[in-house]
Amino acid sequence: MAYTPAKPAIHGETLDSLTALLKEHGQPAFRARQLLEWLYKKRVGSWDEMTNLPRPFRTWLAETFELTPTAFLLTKQSEDVTDKLLLELGDRSLIETVIIRAPQLGVGQDKSRKTICISTQVGCAMGCKFCASGLEGLKRNLSAGEIVHQLIQVCRQEDARTPRARAELVSFDNLVVMGMGEPLHNYDAIMRALTILNAEWGLGFGARRITLSTSGLVPKIRQLADEPLGIRLAISLHGATDEVREQIMPVNKKWPLAELLPAVREFSEKHGRMVTLEFILIAEINDSLDQAEKLRDIALDLHAHVNLIPYNTVEGLPWKRPSLTRQERFARVLEDADVSVTLRREKGHAIDAACGQLRLKTEKAREAALI
Ligand code: SAH
Ligand code: SF4
Secondary structure, eight states, X not given: OOOOOSSOBGGGOOHHHHHHHHHHTTOOTHHHHHHHIIIIISOOSSGGGOTTSOHHHHHHHHHHOBSOSEEEEEEEEXXXXXXXXXXXXXXSOEEEEEEEEEOOTTSOGGGSEEEEEOOOEEEOSSOOTTOSTTTTOEEEEOOXXXXXXXXHHHHHHHHHHOHHHHHTSOOOSEEEEOSSSOGGGGHHHHHHXXXXXXXXXXXXXXXXXXXXXXXXXXXXXXXXXXXXXXXEEEEEOOOSSHHHHHHHOTHHHHSOHHHHHHHHHHHHHHHTSOOEEEEEEOTTTTOSHHHHHHHHHHHHHHTOEEEEEEOXXXXXXXXXXXXXXXHHHHHHXXXXXXXXXXXXXXXXXXXXXXXXXXXXXXXXXXXXXTO
């Protein structure tokens, strides 16, 4: 299951690790920053473009590190709202990175808010019954470098698209760790990657604009609460009682609500900001008024925001989204109690079509064509 690439990805290195390594190789201390500038500010695609680095040093870098741990395969656009980048890793595994554009009224496409959704694993071990990512289990963890490089791919796409992008360093507004995989199941790599993305010598992206979503790995939520990097947290709740949650999320057997909810409270108290509870609405599974009332009570108790997401059908799975009337009836129970709640409407289908579906399709096509 583990994959060790021939060369580690340079994007998994930090200023400290690079400085130490380059010192060992007799390079002056300022080289690390020069190199990081080529990687994150100029975002060049080849070692040869790093013209202020001595040629022998560039040769050594090329022999030691991978500069492109993810290769761009294709983009799939959906209703003008999302761009999915399908990326291939060194072992031919496929991952997806999604760019979600939410146009702002009265301004052009360039000024739309962009949210980037990144993956942290190939597949997922958590086995949620409704999710395409978990259908075939976990193939492997992504390395920190592979996680970071997804953002470099996004930046490069955007650099080519708008002049704004390069000028502004990073051209996106929010980063959500909600693609394929359970991020807290690959804890060290995701934390290292987020540190690199946040660092002033990296992409310089604000921690407050990063949201990590988890299916509820309680000890890791506690660990995350103690990290100095103040990222936001979203919990995939999807059931307001153990009975319902357990039916669709096996993780609930290990960490039932009585353990999960106190950990969420601890996180939000330590950080002083609202946690988001994500709740996919699945017809006949969790869309009853009783579930709405119980979810309302949990949200009020935790002072949490609730994000209701109409279920996105997955090929081969029986689950369906409830009718619009039922979705709205559910939302009203929360609204009436002044819970901060959003129900994604029209564009939801495109926006939430994130979780591993394109990868699965391509993998099936690949098998069929034996490529
Ligand atoms: N593993 C993490 C993050 C990735 S999944 C987690 O589970 O939180 C990101 C979000 O997409 C989760 O809330 C997940 O439950 C949701 N999701 C998965 N499959 C979906 C589907 N078919 N329709 C709508 N949301 C889905
Ligand atoms: Fe994994 Fe999240 Fe999908 Fe569950 S919802 S299988 S944790 S990716």
